[in-house]
Amino acid sequence: MTINEEGLLLANAIRSGDRSALAKGITLTESTLIEDRKRADNLLLEILPFSGKSHRIGVTGLPGSGKSTLIEQLGVKALDMGYKVAVLAVDPSSEKSRGSILGDKTRMTSLAVHPDAFIRPSPSGSSRTGIGNRTRECIYLCEAAGFDFLFVETVGVGQVELEVSEICDIVLLLLLPGAGDELQGMKRGSTESADLILVNKADGTTKSSAQITASDYQNALNLVSGLRTRAADVMSISALENLGTTEVLNKIIGLHQKQSNTGEIKTLRSKQCRNWLWRSIKEVIEESMLGGVSMLDIILKLEKDVTLGHITGRIAAQRFVDQYLKSVSEHKT
Ligand SMILES: Nc1nc2c(ncn2[C@@H]2O[C@H](COP(=O)(O)OP(=O)(O)OP(=O)(O)O)[C@@H](O)[C@H]2O)c(=O)[nH]1
Numbered sequence: 001m002t003i004n005e006e007g008l009l010l011a012n013a014i015r016s017g018d019r020s021a022l023a024k025g026i027t028l029t030e031s032t033l034i035e036d037r038k039r040a041d042n043l044l045l046e047i048l049p050f051s052g053k054s055h056r057i058g059v060t061g062l063p064g065s066g067k068s069t070l071i072e073q074l075g076v077k078a079l080d081m082g083y084k085v086a087v088l089a090v091d092p093s094s095e096k097s098r099g100s101i102l103g104d105k106t107r108m109t110s111l112a113v114h115p116d117a118f119i120r121p122s123p124s125g126s127s128r129t130g131i132g133n134r135t136r137e138c139i140y141l142c143e144a145a146g147f148d149f150l151f152v153e154t155v156g157v158g159q160v161e162l163e164v165s166e167i168c169d170i171v172l173l174l175l176l177p178g179a180g181d182e183l184q185g186m187k188r189g190s191t192e193s194a195d196l197i198l199v200n201k202a203d204g205t206t207k208s209s210a211q212i213t214a215s216d217y218q219n220a221l222n223l224v225s226g227l228r229t230r231a232a233d234v235m236s237i238s239a240l241e242n243l244g245t246t247e248v249l250n251k252i253i254g255l256h257q258k259q260s261n262t263g264e265i266k267t268l269r270s271k272q273c274r275n276w277l278w279r280s281i282k283e284v285i286e287e288s289m290l291g292g293v294s295m296l297d298i299i300l301k302l303e304k305d306v307t308l309g310h311i312t313g314r315i316a317a318q319r320f321v322d323q324y325l326k327s328v329s330e331h332k333t
């Protein structure tokens with residue numbers, strides 16, 4: 001069987017709803033082996049025409065802010081509405097991901113056993129580019145498999161949130177009651193990538209503190225909203241007690257509907273695709289240039305020269321590229 005035939009076969013199995021084929025496809029896209037990469041690329045070519053028809057929802061926030069608990073509640077409601085729900089839990093630090101995988105399974109018990117739901121922990125720590133490209137490919141695979149409500153859970157505030165906004169249509173940011181602005185990213189402007197800011201744990205002893213935090217954020221955002229095209233909504237909710245979650249789901253669906261009607265989603269996804277290309281160019285160049293051991297030796301030597309102040313970073317980079325091109329042309333002749 002050729003690599004193209006294999007890709008087509010796996011793509012057909014994924015499209016028919018075969019779970020193990022989907023899991024196999026995702027594993028293939030995550031592999032760092034060159035041979036697997038080729039197989040994954042072939043598979044993705046077959047999959048691409050059948051992707052794109054889902055609500056892509058990024059859920060970010062500090063560790064323990066309640067992301068998995070919220071996704072479970074929203075996911076169950078979406079299932080009741082007839083959607084097929086997939087959750088991709090991405091942990092930027094591979095070390096921590098083992099714990100999170102366990103946590104995710106126990107926090108999303110209904111989704112874990114539902115026939116129309118799919119949960120896939122996706123550690124991305126080994127990938128130099130972090131969340132972006134691999135997760136995007138997993139989204140495409142899930143969409144081709146018929147999942148039309150996709151949650152991407154990522155730990156963190158700031159850069160992570162920005163990255164998730166590159167692959168999702170809507171970003172939810174979960175905050176904790178009372179935690180400082182600095183900690184939660186407000187002052188760094190990271191809340192700008194969020195469409196919906198949710199102060200979770202508005203229950204029990206933290207109820208009023210959550211409400212105060214939510215109104216503080218709303219006020220702060222109103223102050224800067226003149227600079228933004230669209231200010232994020234802020235709400236206090238309790239994922240644990242399922243309070244405010246129906247409203248959150250309705251907001252997501254309403255926002256998605258609006259994005260589709262106005263053509264905003266097309267513009268957004270086109271922009272994401274352009275960035276995807278540039279990220280990929282960088283990734284492929286880096287992989288092919290730094291792949292060889294001899295190139296790595298050169299880099300280490302240049303790194304030392306720059307660190308010691310012997311040459312500038314720019315000169316070192318130019319020398320590196322020159323050496324690389326020279327080795328490529330020598331290889332050809
Ligand atoms: N009181 C209260 N506790 C909550 C709420 N939501 C989640 N929790 C608790 O907070 C803890 C963390 O919840 P998770 O849903 O695992 O949080 P997470 O953001 O997914 O955590 P990581 O994946 O480890 O970053 C658990 O003990 C939950 O039961 C809430 O609305 N109220």
Ligand SMILES: [Mg+2]
Nearest residue numbers: 067068103104
């Ligand atoms: Mg979690």
